[in-house]
Amino acid sequence: MTLFDLALKNIRRNMKSYSLYIGSTIFSIIIYFTFVTLKYSEDISSLAETSKQISSIMSASAFVLMIFVAIFIAYSNSFFMKKRKKEVALYSLLGVRKRSIGFMLFFENMVIGLLSLVVGVGLGFLLSRALLTILMKLMGLDIVIGFAFSIDAVINTLIVFFIIFLFTSMQGYRVIYQFKLIDLFHAEKKGEELPKARMISAILGVVTLATAYWLALQDLTTSPIWRMLSLAMPIVIIALTVIGSALIFNSVLVYMLSIMKNNKRWAWKGLNLMTSSQLLYRIRGNAKTLTIIATLSATTITAGGAVFGLYYNADKNVQTYTPYTFMWEGAPQEIDPHLIEHAETVHSKTLRIEQGAYEMEYAVIKQSTFEKLAKNLDWSDIQVAKDEEVLMIDAFYNEQWSQKVDSVMIDGTEYKVAKLYDKAVFNTFTIGASAIVVTDKLYSEITADEKTYQAVQVKDYKNQLALSEELAAKTENFSSATEDYRASIEASGALLFVGSFLGLVFLVATGSIIFFKMMTDAEEDKGKYAVLYKIGVSKREMKRTIRSQVGMIFAAPLGLGLLHGAVALTAFSNLLMMNLLVPVLIWMLAYTLIYTIYYFITVRSFNKTVH
Amino acid sequence: MEPLLVVRNAEKIYGNSANTFKALENISFEIDHGEFVGVMGPSGAGKSTLLNVLATIDSPTNGDILIGNDNIAKMKEEALADFRRDHLGFIFQDYNLLDSLTVRENILLPLAIAKKPAAEIKERVDTIARTFGISNLLDKYPYQISGGQKQRTAASRALVSNPKLIFADEPTGALDSKSATDLLESLSKLNVEHETTIMMVTHDAYAASFCRRILFIKDGQLSKEKFRGTKTRKEFFQMILDELAQIGGDVHDVI
Numbered sequence: 001m002t003l004f005d006l007a008l009k010n011i012r013r014n015m016k017s018y019s020l021y022i023g024s025t026i027f028s029i030i031i032y033f034t035f036v037t038l039k040y041s042e043d044i045s046s047l048a049e050t051s052k053q054i055s056s057i058m059s060a061s062a063f064v065l066m067i068f069v070a071i072f073i074a075y076s077n078s079f080f081m082k083k084r085k086k087e088v089a090l091y092s093l094l095g096v097r098k099r100s101i102g103f104m105l106f107f108e109n110m111v112i113g114l115l116s117l118v119v120g121v122g123l124g125f126l127l128s129r130a131l132l133t134i135l136m137k138l139m140g141l142d143i144v145i146g147f148a149f150s151i152d153a154v155i156n157t158l159i160v161f162f163i164i165f166l167f168t169s170m171q172g173y174r175v176i177y178q179f180k181l182i183d184l185f186h187a188e189k190k191g192e193e194l195p196k197a198r199m200i201s202a203i204l205g206v207v208t209l210a211t212a213y214w215l216a217l218q219d220l221t222t223s224p225i226w227r228m229l230s231l232a233m234p235i236v237i238i239a240l241t242v243i244g245s246a247l248i249f250n251s252v253l254v255y256m257l258s259i260m261k262n263n264k265r266w267a268w269k270g271l272n273l274m275t276s277s278q279l280l281y282r283i284r285g286n287a288k289t290l291t292i293i294a295t296l297s298a299t300t301i302t303a304g305g306a307v308f309g310l311y312y313n314a315d316k317n318v319q320t321y322t323p324y325t326f327m328w329e330g331a332p333q334e335i336d337p338h339l340i341e342h343a344e345t346v347h348s349k350t351l352r353i354e355q356g357a358y359e360m361e362y363a364v365i366k367q368s369t370f371e372k373l374a375k376n377l378d379w380s381d382i383q384v385a386k387d388e389e390v391l392m393i394d395a396f397y398n399e400q401w402s403q404k405v406d407s408v409m410i411d412g413t414e415y416k417v418a419k420l421y422d423k424a425v426f427n428t429f430t431i432g433a434s435a436i437v438v439t440d441k442l443y444s445e446i447t448a449d450e451k452t453y454q455a456v457q458v459k460d461y462k463n464q465l466a467l468s469e470e471l472a473a474k475t476e477n478f479s480s481a482t483e484d485y486r487a488s489i490e491a492s493g494a495l496l497f498v499g500s501f502l503g504l505v506f507l508v509a510t511g512s513i514i515f516f517k518m519m520t521d522a523e524e525d526k527g528k529y530a531v532l533y534k535i536g537v538s539k540r541e542m543k544r545t546i547r548s549q550v551g552m553i554f555a556a557p558l559g560l561g562l563l564h565g566a567v568a569l570t571a572f573s574n575l576l577m578m579n580l581l582v583p584v585l586i587w588m589l590a591y592t593l594i595y596t597i598y599y600f601i602t603v604r605s606f607n608k609t610v611h
Numbered sequence: 612m613e614p615l616l617v618v619r620n621a622e623k624i625y626g627n628s629a630n631t632f633k634a635l636e637n638i639s640f641e642i643d644h645g646e647f648v649g650v651m652g653p654s655g656a657g658k659s660t661l662l663n664v665l666a667t668i669d670s671p672t673n674g675d676i677l678i679g680n681d682n683i684a685k686m687k688e689e690a691l692a693d694f695r696r697d698h699l700g701f702i703f704q705d706y707n708l709l710d711s712l713t714v715r716e717n718i719l720l721p722l723a724i725a726k727k728p729a730a731e732i733k734e735r736v737d738t739i740a741r742t743f744g745i746s747n748l749l750d751k752y753p754y755q756i757s758g759g760q761k762q763r764t765a766a767s768r769a770l771v772s773n774p775k776l777i778f779a780d781e782p783t784g785a786l787d788s789k790s791a792t793d794l795l796e797s798l799s800k801l802n803v804e805h806e807t808t809i810m811m812v813t814h815d816a817y818a819a820s821f822c823r824r825i826l827f828i829k830d831g832q833l834s835k836e837k838f839r840g841t842k843t844r845k846e847f848f849q850m851i852l853d854e855l856a857q858i859g860g861d862v863h864d865v866i
């Protein structure tokens with residue numbers, strides 16, 4: 001039996017930690033391969049021709065994804081190596097040369113890497129289609145992505161991951177050469193130095209972050225700084241944010257914890273002292289990890305929030321100008337009555353009214369028709385036009401640009417405009433954006449051609465494409481919310497897709513990184529908890545410490561990530577001039593929820609490892 | 612005959628330039644082939660430091676350590692690895708077994724590293740397992756056996772390659788008295804029958820009484836030396852206790 005045989009046996013029996021490592025590398029490869037395949041796919045390329053933006057978004061995202069998988073693999077690798085420290089130390093003690101151990105680890109890691117690469121690309125090829133289909137379905141996109149096996153994608157993936165594996169394998173070598181035999185025996189004695197809170201770096205951290213936020217919130221069009229730095233600006237902001245986060249974790253948190261620890265009334269109660277010391281050591285040692293997690297969280301929140309915001313707004317935009325699912329000019333059509341929520345017949349006359357230098361065309365409807373239409377849309381501010389009064393509807397009304405009309409002349413009589421609605425009561429495409437509501441009596445007196453329209457509200461309007469097409473073929477002046485929605489989703493399709501894809505990947509990965517981190521800590525803390533148990537600390541109390549310890553590692557980067565995300569999304573919504581508050585809040589809540597689930601899983605595994 | 616191990620003016624200083632601590636100071640002694648030497652002293656005296664330095668796990672700050680003709684204090688990393696493989700064996704308080712390998716595989720690890728033929732490996736493992744009374748445990752995993760059995764496995768692993776010198780740091784520290792006695796008797800027997808040279812660190816007078824000679828160490832310096840000579844183990848034990856009482860060492864630490 002040779003050392004090689006024993007090492008193989010060791011691999012087989014340590015399958016659990018190996019499979020965790022192999023699993024995360026395969027996961028990374030599948031994700032990356034899927035994305036790159038998409039990037040090289042013909043449909044996206046043809047889309048890209050219409051929009052240079054999309055192709056640059058795809059390239060930038062591929063780059064972000066690459067950085068990310070590199071970090072992720074490096075992370076799982078170091079977690080994996082830590083678990084094998086004992087084995088390596090023993091080999092060294094028994095007289096295996098460092099060079100041989102280093103070679104063994106290098107070789108092993110390259111073999112694992114190349115095997116995962118083959119499996120990952122294979123699975124990626126099989127899974128990417130399903131993955132994309134699911135994602136498309138989730139987003140309600142009906143684009144069929146032609147998904148041919150792309151040699152370019154394979155080559156790209158092979159090169160990127162070969163480099164990543166080469167790098168992590170070298171890392172193994174480095175670990176071996178830094179490692180001193182005596183460390184194995186002194187591991188627990190190695191004096192961990194309690195970090196001191198440095199006021200300067202705390203202040204510096206806050207200032208750096210504040211600067212980054214301030215820059216991010218500048219008005220793009222007027223800010224001289226943006227003009228000066230232009231395209232470098234986002235990079236500057238991101239760099240400042242990352243540096244600021246690192247400083248915050250390094251100092252501000254340490255500072256707060258020191259204060260807590262020095263508060264004897266609090267600290268000398270139960271395990272509080274242990275919890276806070278533990279956290280103090282952890283935070284300084286983990287500033288890097290916490291920064292990575294905060295950055296990933298911020299990215300996820302921003303990407304997800306932006307996508308969800310656009311998505312949410314697509315719905316609202318459609319509803320703004322196309323409140324009824326279908327409208328057309330002419331007679332009613334046959335529609336499955338189970339689908340119909342509301343169906344109205346609308347009569348309207350067209351009037352040209354002089355307004356200063358212009359002559360404006362208005363659709364005129366009766367008060368009773370207006371009330372029916374508005375009630376269907378759940379309007380709460382339905383007003384009744386009295387005699388000598390009219391109501392005005394202008395869906396495109398804008399306080400800054402539009403001229404406010406106080407009265408209109410109809411057939412020589414002046415009518416006061418009692419109320420102006422700046423929203424559409426029917427589909428603007430079919431009837432027009434501007435309308436006047438008059439009393440039923442006045443309506444009958446107006447001499448103009450009358451046209452008949454149909455307005456139909458249908459259940460689940462986003463998914464009535466077949467019906468919409470059928471009606472479109474049969475009617476005139478047809479407008480369809482279904483069609484508008486599809487078009488608007490398709491227009492931002494690539495952006496939405498990339499955003500949700502990255503959001504999903506980062507979400508999974510962020511959780512995994514914290515999980516790895518905490519499991520490493522649990523492994524190291526095993527001894528401490530065993531001691532606590534022996535001196536009579538109850539399991540319940542230990543669980544409480546574990547909860548706060550894990551909780552801090554989760555909460556600190558989440559809090560900062562949410563803050564980063566909030567600023568980034570504010571900047572984003574300013575840029576697009578959209579109100580994203582509601583969707584962003586929903587998304588942040590959802591993210592926090594998923595994150596909390598990770599937290600509970602991690603606490604459970606932590607408890608399991610320690611006991 | 613030439614001594615197996617010669618230590619000359621060994622010194623170990625911990626810490627950086629600002630904050631130093633002398634853990635070993637001016638240590639010189641020799642160990643002959645076939646000796647069973649104990650190192651005793653209060654906690655923090657530098658026993659483990661001394662053993663680690665001799666065992667090439669740590670390097671001395673100053674001084675020479677000669678094993679045979681090799682000065683291990685001056686050897687390079689690679690040569691040290693080879694040296695450990697060919698000449699040294701280790702037993703520690705916390706066993707250091709690999710959980711993923713069976714008892715047999717743990718024991719044969721040094722032979723596998725030395726690339727011995729399979730037939731020879733089997734033969735040697737069986738022999739050493741018999742000596743330590745763990746023949747029936749060979750196919751179990753470390754988590755399936757008791758602490759004493761784990762330590763005997765570790766001892767078997769240390770001895771299976773017939774090293775020139777065995778280093779043991781508190782090998783009975785974590786064992787109950789029955790297991791401790793079994794292990795010490797086995798070591799003693801190997802020492803007598805096979806002339807295996809053993810150096811054992813302990814703060815336990817009972818464990819120390821199995822040795823042929825005891826070096827006492829205090830504050831990083833050698834303070835005394837006691838020989839068993841022709842005394843029985845019991846008499847030697849009493850002598851060690853008296854000695855500890857005289858040094859004012861931590862007698863309460865002993866039992």
Ligand SMILES: Nc1ncnc2c1ncn2[C@@H]1O[C@H](COP(=O)(O)OP(=O)(O)O)[C@@H](O)[C@H]1O
Nearest residue numbers: 625626632634653654655656657658659660661
């Ligand atoms: N890595 C280290 N750094 C600094 N001081 C150390 C280190 N290792 C041991 N010491 C100190 O050296 C002295 C001797 O330690 P050690 O040899 O472990 O004592 P023992 O005799 O109990 O085995 C102790 O005072 C210990 O605090």
Ligand SMILES: [Mg+2]
Nearest residue numbers: 655658659660
């Ligand atoms: Mg010691």
